[in-house]
Amino acid sequence: MHFGPHLLLAALEGLVTSAVLALTALGLSLVFGVMRVVNVAHGEFFMLGAVLAWAITTAIGGHPALGFLAALVIAPLIVGAIALVAERLVLRRLNYNPEATIVATIGMLYIIQQLALTFYGPEARPVEPPFSYRILLPWFGYSGYKLSVIAASALLLIATWLVLTRTRIGLIMRATQYDSETAQAFGIPVGRVYGGVFALGAMLAAIAAVLIVPISQAHYLMGQDPLLLSFIVVIIGGLGSLRGTVVAAVLIGLSDGIISMFFSPTLAKIIATLLVAMVLVFRPQGLFGTASR
Amino acid sequence: MSEASPAKAYTLHLGVIALLFVLSFLLPEYYHGLLARIMVLAVFAMGYNMLFGYVGLLSLGHAMFFAAGLYGAGLAVIQLGWSVPLAFLGGVACGAVLALVIGLLALRTTGVAFMIVTMMFAQVFYLLILYFATWTGGDQGMVVPQPARVLSLGATSLELTNPTVRYMTALGLFSIVLLITSAIVRSRYGRVLVAIRENEERTKMLGYDTFSNKLAAVVVSGTICAASGAAYALLFGYVGSSFASVQYSILPLLWVLLGGAATTLGPLIGTLFMYYVIDITSGYTSAYLLIVGIALILLVLFFPKGILGSIRQRWLGWLP
Numbered sequence: 001m002h003f004g005p006h007l008l009l010a011a012l013e014g015l016v017t018s019a020v021l022a023l024t025a026l027g028l029s030l031v032f033g034v035m036r037v038v039n040v041a042h043g044e045f046f047m048l049g050a051v052l053a054w055a056i057t058t059a060i061g062g063h064p065a066l067g068f069l070a071a072l073v074i075a076p077l078i079v080g081a082i083a084l085v086a087e088r089l090v091l092r093r094l095n096y097n098p099e100a101t102i103v104a105t106i107g108m109l110y111i112i113q114q115l116a117l118t119f120y121g122p123e124a125r126p127v128e129p130p131f132s133y134r135i136l137l138p139w140f141g142y143s144g145y146k147l148s149v150i151a152a153s154a155l156l157l158i159a160t161w162l163v164l165t166r167t168r169i170g171l172i173m174r175a176t177q178y179d180s181e182t183a184q185a186f187g188i189p190v191g192r193v194y195g196g197v198f199a200l201g202a203m204l205a206a207i208a209a210v211l212i213v214p215i216s217q218a219h220y221l222m223g224q225d226p227l228l229l230s231f232i233v234v235i236i237g238g239l240g241s242l243r244g245t246v247v248a249a250v251l252i253g254l255s256d257g258i259i260s261m262f263f264s265p266t267l268a269k270i271i272a273t274l275l276v277a278m279v280l281v282f283r284p285q286g287l288f289g290t291a292s293r
Numbered sequence: 294m295s296e297a298s299p300a301k302a303y304t305l306h307l308g309v310i311a312l313l314f315v316l317s318f319l320l321p322e323y324y325h326g327l328l329a330r331i332m333v334l335a336v337f338a339m340g341y342n343m344l345f346g347y348v349g350l351l352s353l354g355h356a357m358f359f360a361a362g363l364y365g366a367g368l369a370v371i372q373l374g375w376s377v378p379l380a381f382l383g384g385v386a387c388g389a390v391l392a393l394v395i396g397l398l399a400l401r402t403t404g405v406a407f408m409i410v411t412m413m414f415a416q417v418f419y420l421l422i423l424y425f426a427t428w429t430g431g432d433q434g435m436v437v438p439q440p441a442r443v444l445s446l447g448a449t450s451l452e453l454t455n456p457t458v459r460y461m462t463a464l465g466l467f468s469i470v471l472l473i474t475s476a477i478v479r480s481r482y483g484r485v486l487v488a489i490r491e492n493e494e495r496t497k498m499l500g501y502d503t504f505s506n507k508l509a510a511v512v513v514s515g516t517i518c519a520a521s522g523a524a525y526a527l528l529f530g531y532v533g534s535s536f537a538s539v540q541y542s543i544l545p546l547l548w549v550l551l552g553g554a555a556t557t558l559g560p561l562i563g564t565l566f567m568y569y570v571i572d573i574t575s576g577y578t579s580a581y582l583l584i585v586g587i588a589l590i591l592l593v594l595f596f597p598k599g600i601l602g603s604i605r606q607r608w609l610g611w612l613p
Contacts, residue, residue, distance in 0.1 A: 038409070098405050108590070110586030110589070111587060115583065273417050284402060
């Protein structure tokens, strides 16, 4: 294969990564933006989504599309419910203190991961894609499912953006993000908004995981990389900014795909992590964000 | 913290050291080895406590300082053939330099950003160890060969593989670090650190250069952690990348939270307790990370001051 098609393939792979990453990072970004909570367990909600997707498709059987659609609906709901319970039982009692919540979410990370290992096991298990149509390009065939993941993710991102900017719920969330005390004074139930946002953030991660699980596999440690990459995306995009998150996800996903196609994936991670740490040190508002209020 | 009782505090510290010394002759073999390991790791926790407990800076990347000492000492022995004391000093120096660089960069940030930046630098360090697998052994790690682990003092030579020598060396390191940290936190400088923790703006207004004070604290903390790592490599003979992973940044946080942040003996109590809990529960389940997770959540929810912190608050106000 020549360099051009090779690059195209790398870019397509990168776009799939970006699509999933944008959804996962958006969840992290919403939680941080509205609640000022750094959710270290975010990657584990992603992993739970994938593991549940496997469990649901296996339980339902029949045509792969049937199980997959069921998983796409049920898995995020279960993950959202778990997140809501965790928020009510732990984060709310800590008054959303940044340091205490970070320690608590580290605790959640270990608990979820270990429970997944105990009940799901150490194996990586595949989920069949809902359809297996190959799009034939002049140089290589490319999985139609992967392209549909990109489309689905784009639709979900647009939907989230519309909800945030055009609906009453979005207005309430933005009001809470801007100034939670004033929002409370205007009769917004800030506590419930926090619970909802935390659940929504986890659900976005779970949806991303259900979408990616037919491509990669479900494994109990699969939450680690998305967590780190989401952090990177959220920081580069500017904490709490939706547009920045999407732009950064595409940027990071593409460069990750292309760099790891031509160089070692470890080296790609080292460079990305180091660059992001430097961004955080020298430009804390992110590359696309404006200076904080 | 009460001013009146430096004598009480020193008596307590010396008492603990004496108790650990006596235990060496009383404990059965298994616990003897375990306690040696706990003392070395408690040094790691004490280094973490310097920064987290006294300055209030929550780092999620201290595994890199431990690993800097571990690999600094381990590679010096394995690849360069250095003698044990020289390798130990080499490991400590690696940690000190790394802490200086990381401190200069990470201290430009505050709060949540500081935690994430330290975690990311530690991740880079971890990935570098995996990337340079030719020298570091990658995720397999390396074993420090037994013949190299000999401490020669003039005519006599002490084998660090001997359990008693190992225990006494660990105790020696632990005692030195305990006395140094308790002297630091009682000094003028220690009080400035606490003042920064309580109110950085006010401390700045009183004319203290908070940045260089914090930087010095990062370097002291990193150096102590590196000393623990270097001792671990030389005493237990294993140098592995898992010691650089995120988990080993979380564990000292857990130990310090459990024992009591900003108490001199809290790190030892926390490490001891956690090892003991894991040791007991490992009889029933292999899921020890579950226990770590539950312990972290319960601690921040119900005992944010930890064991010694709560005791100091309720009963013994003089506790160092």
